[in-house]
Amino acid sequence: MPESFDHKVESTLQRHGMLEKGDQVVVAISGGPDSVVLLHILHRLRIRWGITLIAAHLNHALRGQDSDEDATFVAEYAASLGLPCVMETADVKRYCKAQGCSIETGARDLRYTFLERVARTYNADKIATGHTADDQAETVLMRVIRGSGPDGLSGIRPVRDGWIIRPLLNVTRKEVTAYQATHKLSARFDATNTEQHMLRNKIRHHLLPLLQDEYNPKIQGALSRLADVMRVESNYLDWELEALTTQHIHPVNRDAVCIDLTSWQTIPVALRRRLIRQAVQGAGGRSTRLTYDHVERAQALFDAGHAGQILHLPDEIALERRKTTVLICRSTSEPYQIEMNIPGTTPIPNSDYYIMTEIVDISDSPKERPPSCVAFDVDVLPSQLLIRSRRPGDRMKPFGMNGTKTLKKLFNEWDIPRLMRDRVPVVTDGVHLLWVAGHRRGNQAPLSEQTRKVLIMQQVGRLASGRTDQ
């Protein structure tokens, strides 16, 4: 006797701990058979499992009147079950244009944003979606074909982020249709599903049937099981990675981290790829934009790069190999020039630090100052000073030295990572470099016996230099 549909769904709920007594569940419903069946079975099980339901439908408005009819159908269906139904219309095309993404990606983004908003608004505990074993098989196959690592082959997760649940993930579309017939449920037909240009639909309607007919009649089960094993193993490696992340990825500032080369050697090879992805995220990049080749090249930089070597990755992330570390940072190197508030606080663009200035009487000026502070004779300086990023040809006469040096040479001497040099704020009177913030002042406007008022500058917040070798 084949296992009943109800039993299969309930054992999925059970096995993955999807529901708890008292849960309020937002059920995503498109109007297609999968979601209609999902809402129906959860409604039947609601007393037994002690849950309450809210239907939620996002009108993607991609198929004109058809889309509106879907919305009407969903509203009526939810009402027939006596359930509340939250409806909203999205402008998918505008979103996709703004984000530069495909219609499929855009629709999904907007749908999940909507569902999560509904869940938060109604203080719900879970969001249920109607993904089936067929969706799972399609996803895994699509990822194998497109080229994916272990994470991708994990496919659709039964539970995502702790609250998005997929109770139908172990029943096939065929079983859904049978259930639909048994319970005489009508559903809408989603016309976008037949557009052959979408990879998923091509896999659904051509590739999977072909593989099933000619290679393995049980291929869907095989792909589901693969996803299952991959998910568990991949989660485990990620869990091990967490400990390694704290241990090996050191924050430098808001969008830079570094990894010590000595500790790199101790990281198991299997986890190095994952750690690199993690570091990219730590620096503010998206690990999903990294290909296999990106990660391979990053590994090569760690294993056999030379000091000063730089690797550029997507999302403006760059890696720089240093003597004893590798710096991973977001290279947001927009040049800037702003006026300095005197006295007052000036935030440094694209960073989380700022420069504070004050003017004090020479008699109140402390003899000892912290290294982050520099002092000038204010009467010798113009009233307006500027803070800017470095420019080619910048030269400075460092305090206490004869002659000038190029800023480039000074940066080399101070061993500042190349990737960080655009971020070091420079204070200038328009002609001379008065101060390379956090590093060295120039020899302009020194305190002397004539000095009456002192201008004190201090860099506050995280260290700007990004001296990762300390």
Add this chain to the structure above:
Amino acid sequence: MPESFDHKVESTLQRHGMLEKGDQVVVAISGGPDSVVLLHILHRLRIRWGITLIAAHLNHALRGQDSDEDATFVAEYAASLGLPCVMETADVKRYCKAQGCSIETGARDLRYTFLERVARTYNADKIATGHTADDQAETVLMRVIRGSGPDGLSGIRPVRDGWIIRPLLNVTRKEVTAYQATHKLSARFDATNTEQHMLRNKIRHHLLPLLQDEYNPKIQGALSRLADVMRVESNYLDWELEALTTQHIHPVNRDAVCIDLTSWQTIPVALRRRLIRQAVQGAGGRSTRLTYDHVERAQALFDAGHAGQILHLPDEIALERRKTTVLICRSTSEPYQIEMNIPGTTPIPNSDYYIMTEIVDISDSPKERPPSCVAFDVDVLPSQLLIRSRRPGDRMKPFGMNGTKTLKKLFNEWDIPRLMRDRVPVVTDGVHLLWVAGHRRGNQAPLSEQTRKVLIMQQVGRLASGRTDQ
């Protein structure tokens, strides 16, 4: 400029540490383009890498005269390079019939056995085979379709068992053909490659070209990279498993192991499947015969089985859930009956223990005996005793007790695993059970004041009872 063929092969050799200076390498050569190119490039690199080569060809004799012509071609080709060539002919069909395996599997088995024999005979260090990136892609795709876990998706390993190496694994068949043309190398055409009934060939000639044309022009690279990542992660999990194996899989005897239920709870879920496969191997089964479902059911027995529950797996492996452990053993429960050597040693069939007997004067008989020994008045017993496995209805009058009990009841009282009961040797005079070896003697032929000669029986070797709960 595309990377040169030589460079690609050399970086594969380098990256996986395939060759060391001084290595003697057996090169497998079928006569097809891949192996011809393999032998050619290794021959060109031999001085630079400090290696010596031996060609080795197994004539599978599956295509009559064609096969013989292959052999002649190979011999002449090796001779033209001035290399020794070891040739042998195999009877693949007979082997496959005997083993009940497919021609493809049989041919592979025989080929590797041959290659390893050649390597041992000539004291070689490595065996090189001509697998290409195309073979890799085909293998991975085949395993995805057939249904495989992470291990299977690791595909063809660049280095297997430390000495089988695949220097061409990162070049495509197309690149091999180009190299062949450049160096004007002739090669034989393997007709079995065009037989469409073989899954691999179907994938090679139909599925991969289809996927390449319609889904992803770079699919071969994608599948190779997948194998690469999977191999590294899978190896890492196996490495972690090694420590767990020692810690959690306890040998009971030659073909039985057990896992403690308390320690099971501490094993990461991701490693439990692998540990079960390991335990099956520890009990003498082949983990390759286990499907996903077998492993799932085994996990269920661990997680929620009831005491006494038994699960049968392939290779005559069975699992029995006990109170505090799960026993995994090979149920080679052939009934047997053999004559006991008195005095002397009698090996117990299908086991690694035996029963030793001796006859001593009552005056020499020690008062204290180890628990594995029992003593009888030899003059009261028939001269011929038997050792056999239990039979339905066996009863015994345990020493010191009134009345008989069924052996079944006694086994229950002694808490002997059901899977082990057929292995407990029983000594009988043909009518009574004299001794359940390792457990209890019956009340026949006790020592008395009339006793002159004592028959001492002892079970030697590993404990027969398989008392896993100790």
